[in-house]
Amino acid sequence: MARSPLLTTDTGEGFSIDTIPFGFGEAGGKQAAALSALGDQVVQLESLATQGFLPGFEESIKMCSSYGGLNPLLKLGRDRLGELRLLLQDLLQVGSELDKDRTMLANIVHPIDDSNLHLPVYIGDYTDFYASKYHAERVGAMFRGKEQALQPNWRHLPVGYHGRSSSIVGSNRIINWPSGQVKGENGPVFQASEKVDFELEFGCITASGNSLGEPLSAEQTGDLIGGYVLVNDWSARDIQAWEYVPLGPFTSKNFATSVSPWIIHPDALEPFRVEGASPEVPLQTYLQQTGITHYDIKLEVWLKPAGLDEKVKICTSNTSHLYWTMEQMLAHQTVTGCNIRPGDLYASGTVSGPAPESRACMLEITENGSTPLKLPGGKLRSFLEPGDQIIMKGYAEKGDLRVDFGEVRGQIGE
Secondary structure (H helix, E strand, O other), rough: OOOOEOOOOOOOOOOOOOOOOOEEOOOOOOOOEEEEEEEEEEEEEEHHHOOOOOOOOOOHHHHHHOOOOOHHHOOOOOOHHHHHHHHHHHHHHOOOOOOOHHHHHHHHHEEEOOOOOOOOOOOOEEEEEEEHHHHHHHHHHHHHOOHHHHOOOOOOOEEEEEEOOOOOOOOOEEEEEOOEEEOOOOEEEEOOOEEEEEEEEEEEEOOOOOOOOOOOOOOHHHHHHHEEEEEEEEHHHHHHHOOOEEEEEEEOOOOEEEEOEEEOOHOOOOOOEEEOOOOOOOOOHHHOOOOOOOOOOOOEEEEEEEOOOEEEEEEEEEEEHHHOOOOHHHHHHHOOOOOOOOEEEEEEOOOOOOHHHHOOEEEEOOOOOOOHHHOHHHHOOOOOOOEEEEEEEEEEOOOOOEEEEEEEEEEEEO
């Protein structure tokens, strides 16, 4: 059904009324609190709740300020978050009760550009997966040769590792340049990384969980997902190449992971369901799924090189390229009885596709530095350099519908 939003922009860009994201931050000179957004404006949920516009959600919304994130709202569960999204959609339409109270509207709406957006939740745990076959095959061939590009287990289970929640940061942060051990001609050398990279990833934030000792199937774990975010898993590839055997990435990944400020509820993405890759081997029962399992979400990476005013699009990919679904990843997380909690972050790994333009990290784009990326002004990039800024964007479109993820930015420091 067509909706007429209260807030629009001259450019037509910004968050549509079909999106209604959830965020957390400071707006209008007030303390950090729960937010939503429409057009290029943020909407203060605590002020709306205080005035009685969000019945049943007042206490959870108020608790977000003292908690430092949206965790109290997430604990209500996926379905209740969906109800809040629908309530906000109704309120933010022309002719609504809020439309008739223009004084109230002016007090709770502020420009996004004047707001200070934080991480949307306090993240207690973080798992990063390796769910794109295109990425896994290319990187595996670089590190182990084409014959062993995919390890024997890869088609049978979602491979992942336990990341550091302590170094997860929000958008618009300076990322410190990492140093560590790298392989030298005569043994390991400690030095500043020479292969700092980004990784374009898709992530979910959980709204509820399971009990310790309670495994869940992929048909059950969708109910745990509170929403989706964009993730940049910064990496030091030369450190990674030396340390990853035999237990996988460690210090090469733990110096920073950037997460976008807005959580997009799964209900907003239902119109964008598409068929995904078919399993290439028989799957264990707990990983089997029915129905249409993937999303058609377009992803972009832009590089603003140090010393240049313009930014350059260096990747166009899509979440439909993922081999494993988020539900399967969560199911595998729980298979031994591991418990998931509200506010956990689960990321897909690099979302690369089959085409050259869908290679979603510098390691793939430049073939481990052997074919540097050509930039305006004759500049070249094998990997990132100090001062480079990476901007990731995501959106889904179908007819008049558009759901926007916003963007996540990060700049490499010295």
